[in-house]
Amino acid sequence: MPHNTTAEQRLGSPLPSKRDEVWKWTDLRRAVTDKAGGLTSAARPKFDLPHGVKIREGEGPEKQSKKYGHGTMAALAKSFGGKSWEIYVPSGLRPAAPLVISDIARGHCRIMIMVDKGAHIHLFEHYGGEQGGFTNSDIQIHLAEGAKLTRTIIQDDPADHCRIANAHIAIEEGAKLTQHCLAFGGGLVRMETNLTSEGEGVTADMGAAYLLSGERHCDMTSVIRLAHPNCTIDQAVKGVVDDKTRGVFQGKFLVERAAQHTDAQMRHDALMLSDRAQVRAKPELEIYADDVACEHGNTLGQLDETSLFYMRQRGIPIAQARAMLTEAFVSSVFDSVEDDDLRESLLVKVREWLEAR
Amino acid sequence: MLKINNLHATVDDGQKQILNGLSLEVPAGEVHAIMGPNGAGKSTLAYVLTGRDGYDVTEGEVTLDGEDLLDMEPEERAAKGVFLSFQYPLEIPGVPTMTFLRTAVNAQRKARGEEPMGAPEFLKTARALAKELKIKPEMLKRPLNVGFSGGEKKRMEIFQMMMLAPRFIVMDETDSGLDVDALRIVADGVNKLRGAGRGMLIITHYQRLLDYIVPDRVHVLSQGKIAASGDADFAKTLESEGYDAYAA
Numbered sequence: 008m009p010h011n012t013t014a015e016q017r018l019g020s021p022l023p024s025k026r027d028e029v030w031k032w033t034d035l036r037r038a039v040t041d042k043a044g045g046l047t048s049a050a051r052p053k054f055d056l057p058h059g060v061k062i063r064e065g066e067g068p069e070k071q072s073k074k075y076g077h078g079t080m081a082a083l084a085k086s087f088g089g090k091s092w093e094i095y096v097p098s099g100l101r102p103a104a105p106l107v108i109s110d111i112a113r114g115h116c117r118i119m120i121m122v123d124k125g126a127h128i129h130l131f132e133h134y135g136g137e138q139g140g141f142t143n144s145d146i147q148i149h150l151a152e153g154a155k156l157t158r159t160i161i162q163d164d165p166a167d168h169c170r171i172a173n174a175h176i177a178i179e180e181g182a183k184l185t186q187h188c189l190a191f192g193g194g195l196v197r198m199e200t201n202l203t204s205e206g207e208g209v210t211a212d213m214g215a216a217y218l219l220s221g222e223r224h225c226d227m228t229s230v231i232r233l234a235h236p237n238c239t240i241d242q243a244v245k246g247v248v249d250d251k252t253r254g255v256f257q258g259k260f261l262v263e264r265a266a267q268h269t270d271a272q273m274r275h276d277a278l279m280l281s282d283r284a285q286v287r288a289k290p291e292l293e294i295y296a297d298d299v300a301c302e303h304g305n306t307l308g309q310l311d312e313t314s315l316f317y318m319r320q321r322g323i324p325i326a327q328a329r330a331m332l333t334e335a336f337v338s339s340v341f342d343s344v345e346d347d348d349l350r351e352s353l354l355v356k357v358r359e360w361l362e363a364r
Numbered sequence: 365m366l367k368i369n370n371l372h373a374t375v376d377d378g379q380k381q382i383l384n385g386l387s388l389e390v391p392a393g394e395v396h397a398i399m400g401p402n403g404a405g406k407s408t409l410a411y412v413l414t415g416r417d418g419y420d421v422t423e424g425e426v427t428l429d430g431e432d433l434l435d436m437e438p439e440e441r442a443a444k445g446v447f448l449s450f451q452y453p454l455e456i457p458g459v460p461t462m463t464f465l466r467t468a469v470n471a472q473r474k475a476r477g478e479e480p481m482g483a484p485e486f487l488k489t490a491r492a493l494a495k496e497l498k499i500k501p502e503m504l505k506r507p508l509n510v511g512f513s514g515g516e517k518k519r520m521e522i523f524q525m526m527m528l529a530p531r532f533i534v535m536d537e538t539d540s541g542l543d544v545d546a547l548r549i550v551a552d553g554v555n556k557l558r559g560a561g562r563g564m565l566i567i568t569h570y571q572r573l574l575d576y577i578v579p580d581r582v583h584v585l586s587q588g589k590i591a592a593s594g595d596a597d598f599a600k601t602l603e604s605e606g607y608d609a610y611a612a
Contacts, residue, residue, distance in 0.1 A: 312417065317454040317456070319415075321442060321468035321528070322439050322468045322471045322472035323439060339458060
């Protein structure tokens, strides 16, 4: 074993590194230095709560809690995050306004969200840190029977920010998750979703896009564990990598024996805008039930030269043609965003990224 | 208008010589047809004129109203008024037809230093034209050419051509994949654009299209150069006698 780094000494724990299978392409140990802002502090996220949604500070680090995720990063969030935040959406509550969590930056934090029976809520998470900073967040979400959560995540950290954003989502019978994530990476960024069925007929529709420029790194990891019948999962991730960036996709469906009639689709498609960029992808299906429809697909490509020529022949300058084709490639993952204004605001961010290149 | 002089061109990084000293002049207001056997270089000529990557000019000149075309990027040539109706129009998923076309119209206007066309004027013009070409309004909202039939794609090429109002038009096998009704609609559209100041080069394997768009001159392209030329009736002779006489 290598000696602990100074950052690891301060944390009193080894950090995940390329030696760990699930971190092999996202070497956190190497990326985090002891100078990273927030390495051992508690983050202070901001909450905007719709009427009727409650929040309280939960138990501190001294109390063991099984509610939160396992693994090194979850343990660090518990050790350094101070008290957790516990948010409660009462049964049947369906506020029009979103629940907004922002300033999840500089330090560790734990947030628990309970969406009770039949409640519908829109959760908007904004991850934007500071230069040279480090953030480790662990969000635990529980959707009770018939609950519906629309989760929108925007991650736009500075180029050198290190971030691990982990979500553990447990879904009870008939509950539904619609999740959209737009990520721009950073020094090293990992957006992770762990979803577990806790009842029959769970539905999850998950779209994500990562757009990387400069020397950014973004890792989209998800583990979807189904242990109940009649669940439907539709996951689509699109990546655009430019310059000397690195994109990582790790997607896993674990379909246990009891999860008959699962209908699960996973797609990852990446577009290389530079030959110095890298994309690593590992789509994985582990299936123990015999009556299921599970598929995964993974592609890596470049903009189609013939399409580019066609557009230029019509008078569209090459840079604009490239931007239009790239936007068209990315935008399909946001087709299922129900709120028109929200979808447009995501596409505006995509366009801004394209224009800034 | 269009002057091609001693044009030589290669593909596959210079490995394959396709055009071998082609010379041709299309004066303003005239429609010329280029016919010839498969592999004669017809599509290569279309791509060389419009500047596609991978088609390298090794010798010769091409000018449009005295301006050197070969020096320009494809989008600059388009802004100068060169339009290619593709043999196989591309599908552009995710880009609605109207967005695509309005972007093209205004990119060309910008390149020429003209004011952009506003949304109301654009919509009005597009709707009227679509009706004329029997293009359903809902097709204009769909991503460009995605899921369109071969005939619909060709009509969409003519629609784009009429919206862009180019000065010099190259049509590459526009008749392929068209039934007689669609052919008539397409030909009517093209004939409307005929006139003073506008030149056309119609590339076709068969004479059929030339019954509807009667050319001023017909040229046979064989082995990368013009092997013979004649008037409109010459196309009929070629159709009945074949191209064997012009092969090496």
